Amino acid sequence: MEGYITDIQRFSLNDGDGIRTTVFFKGCNMHCTWCHNPETIEFKNNxxxxxxxxxxxxxxxxxxxxxxxxxxxxxxxxxxxxxxxxxxxxxxxxxxxxxxSAKKMTSDEVLAQIVQDIPYYEQSDGGVTLSGGEVFCQTEFADEIISKCRLRKIKTAVETNLCHDFDKIEKTLAKLDLIMFDIKLFDGETHKKYTDADNKIIFENAKKADKLGIPIIVRTPLIPDVTDGAENLKNIAEFVKTLKNARYYELLNFNPLGGSKYKAMDKNNDFASAKPFSQNRLDEIKNALSGYNVKIG
Ligand code: SF4
Ligand code: SF4
Missing domain, CATH: 3.30.70.20 (Alpha-Beta Plaits)
Known part of the structure; x- marks a missing residue:
């Protein structure tokens, strides 16, 4: 079958274990005001x-x-x-x-790019990560790619917002080797304000995903004055502790690279002047979370 892909990045080192190929899906059901891949949000191929x-x-x-x-x-x-x-x-x-902003591709065309790096996946315990946009806005297409990877013994991971009807994504999640998902904000109202989505479903789905017995990494993008508050991060870290299969809680430094894409789409960028956090500030955040299993990437 065919789906819309915005990009395929080979030799990626930040989207799971080892050397990976990251496939970016088009379309997202959340609207985070700081999104650094704004071209992936709309379902329209603009x-x-x-x-x-x-x-x-x-x-x-x-x-x-x-x-x-x-x-x-x-x-x-x-x-x-x-x-x-x-x-x-x-x-x-x-x-x-x-x-x-995207390309229509068949799952075989995506696979043709993925299989080129099989020796690197094998040497580094890497594989393929489906990212976005939001992978589960094209669940059937994602499922087909994951199944084809499994047939070739290529390990698979997703980066998802988990903001979906769990019944519709469970079958696909169960095929994975690693599930990475974001919890951006603990407080429901603030989450709704900045992402246009309810976070209750994400917490519920996190508990359900944990029951699948697949390794999990929970992540929070550090957004200046939005997600970086000590209370927000502590509350999320506390929740992560309750997940049996969570390998660790990962904090991602602010990514300012979406700027040129906002300009190319003639869209307002609310975080145009925001900068990545300094090493000192990252150390401070990490120290405040000592006692929790936290990584800062
Ligand atoms: S702007 Fe380009 S893609 Fe859009 S309708 Fe005109 S010719 Fe077609
Ligand atoms: S005017 Fe600019 S955008 Fe339009 S076709 Fe020429 S180079 Fe391309």
Missing amino acids: VLLYQNNCIGCGRCFKVCAQGAHITENGVHKIDYSKCVSCGECVDKCYAEALKF
Whole structure:
């Protein structure tokens, strides 16, 4: 079957054990205000405009039957309310300033990339990680890729938000070697405010996932003045302690790399001026969580 993939990164070292190939799925059911992969959120395969590459040839204006390429205050923009993602302009932009945010691929095409690194997975105890966006917004496609990996004895992991009807994802979760999921905020109201999602379902699903007996890594992205509060992190660390199969609780430093993508999508970036945490601050956070099994990545 076919699905939408935004990127496939080989030789990844931060998405599970050993050397991995990370497959990024398109579409997400949560809307975290700090998302560093904003091009993966929408289910629509939108066109990104990289202004730095644009040579102003005007071809896209001529070929777009929808009139979606516009100039506003002297700046070239895409009117997404008109764009139907036909790809005409992407094909005609020889400067590669226009790119689709995702690619339609079959599971065999994804596999063809994954199998290239089998020797590295074997040497490093690595494998494949399905990430996103949100993997379980394309559950059947993910399941097919995972099953094909298992047939080739390639280890599989997911990075998920676990914010789904558990009955619909359990069968796929049960096939994995590692389940990584985020708990971003402990307080329900704050979680809703920053992610547009209820965290009750995530806590419930975490307990259900734990019963599958598969190793788990719980993660919190450190977002300045949002998730980095001592009480938030302690409460989550306390919850992680209750999960029998949790290998550790991982804190991820703030990732500022989504900036160029926000610009290419003409979207506001609420965290444009936020910076990764200094080593001193990371040490402080880790010290405050001494007594818990915490890793900072
Ligand atoms: S076709 Fe590409 S290079 Fe030419 S104006 Fe459009 S975006 Fe710019
Ligand atoms: S993808 Fe199609 S509709 Fe969208 S801007 Fe390009 S040519 Fe126009």
